[in-house]
Amino acid sequence: MLFLSAAFGLCVAGEATYEQRWPYPTTEAVVTDYDAHVGDRTLLFGSVEAVSGDRATIRVVAGGENLTMTVSDFTASVEAGGAIQVTGTLRPDHVVQADSVVVVNRSTDAKTWKYGASVVGLLVFLGLFFRFWRADLRNFQVVCRDDG
Amino acid sequence: MADLLTHVLVAWSLLTVASWWLDWLDARWIPVGVGGVIIPDLVKLDLLLDADAVEAALGIPFSWGYLGSLGGVVLTAGAVTMAFDRCWWRRVYSLLVVGGSSALILDGLRAYADGRASFWLFPVLPSYRPPTPSLYVSSDPIVPALALALALVVLGVDRWVVAEPTW
Numbered sequence: 433m434l435f436l437s438a439a440f441g442l443c444v445a446g447e448a449t450y451e452q453r454w455p456y457p458t459t460e461a462v463v464t465d466y467d468a469h470v471g472d473r474t475l476l477f478g479s480v481e482a483v484s485g486d487r488a489t490i491r492v493v494a495g496g497e498n499l500t501m502t503v504s505d506f507t508a509s510v511e512a513g514g515a516i517q518v519t520g521t522l523r524p525d526h527v528v529q530a531d532s533v534v535v536v537n538r539s540t541d542a543k544t545w546k547y548g549a550s551v552v553g554l555l556v557f558l559g560l561f562f563r564f565w566r567a568d569l570r571n572f573q574v575v576c577r578d579d580g
Numbered sequence: 581m582a583d584l585l586t587h588v589l590v591a592w593s594l595l596t597v598a599s600w601w602l603d604w605l606d607a608r609w610i611p612v613g614v615g616g617v618i619i620p621d622l623v624k625l626d627l628l629l630d631a632d633a634v635e636a637a638l639g640i641p642f643s644w645g646y647l648g649s650l651g652g653v654v655l656t657a658g659a660v661t662m663a664f665d666r667c668w669w670r671r672v673y674s675l676l677v678v679g680g681s682s683a684l685i686l687d688g689l690r691a692y693a694d695g696r697a698s699f700w701l702f703p704v705l706p707s708y709r710p711p712t713p714s715l716y717v718s719s720d721p722i723v724p725a726l727a728l729a730l731a732l733v734v735l736g737v738d739r740w741v742v743a744e745p746t747w
Contacts, residue, residue, distance in 0.1 A: 439652060442652060453707040534692065534693045553588040
């Protein structure tokens with residue numbers, strides 16, 4: 433219980449100090465008060481809605497709100513439904529002029545593939561683990577199968 | 581972060597290689613260490629219980645993301661260790677931290693648009709984002725393919741070179 437409480441405290445302390453540590457305006461700040469940050473450099477994570485020439489339309493979500501933005505100087509290969517990171521400068525009219533773009537998920541399928549691989553990973557772990565260990569639900573313990 | 585399959589295969593490979601020199605690290609203990617890689621992945625609890633909902637309910641800042649940091653591994657490993665018999669606590673805890681750290685290091689190599697990884701050393705170095713070589717993105721299928729190749733090589737060496745040949 434002590435460890436779980438401490439882990440919870442870590443999640444609170446980390447988030448409480450995030451704004452002071454993050455070197456850019458936070459995504460929430462950009463989404464909720466865009467005009468105050470025009471001219472700032474930023475790093476944003478967004479889902480791609482459309483790509484046309486050297487511009488992409490992305491949707492950035494934070495704090496329960498979302499903002500549709502245009503990424504200019506966009507050269508990455510990604511489909512609608514994909515996800516990107518972009519660093520660049522915030523320009524008027526919700527345009528971010530990209531310096532660098534990383535494609536996190538090239539398409540919706542890439543995201544599905546990633547989660548599928550994670551499920552397989554979990555199953556591999558469970559298979560490995562429960563070959564040697566079992567749950568003793570009566571005592572809320574994990575016990576070695578060799579111990580009878 | 582990399583997919584969980586990659587983390588599991590890499591941790592299994594590292595711990596199996598370590599077992600060639602550590603007699604106590606037998607087949608039953610390797611999966612315990614592999615389990616450590618799940619700790620940073622607990623950030624995905626956000627899919628089940630949105631951090632914004634937690635913030636709204638409790639009225640305090642909150643993010644699951646810090647379970648994917650050094651502090652998150654150290655503390656969550658402690659909580660998981662309590663589920664094992666007391667005589668094994670030190671061994672279980674060490675293995676979980678090793679497994680969790682391997683996942684953090686691997687995640688620290690993935691691509692960030694500004695060349696700096698996340699705050700994964702929090703709270704030891706709370707404001708430091710280590711440089712990343714941006715070796716991969718999390719959805720790249722070549723990553724689990726390479727991890728699988730590594731695991732197969734280690735499995736082969738473990739079975740036919742390290743273990744006593746039976747022929």
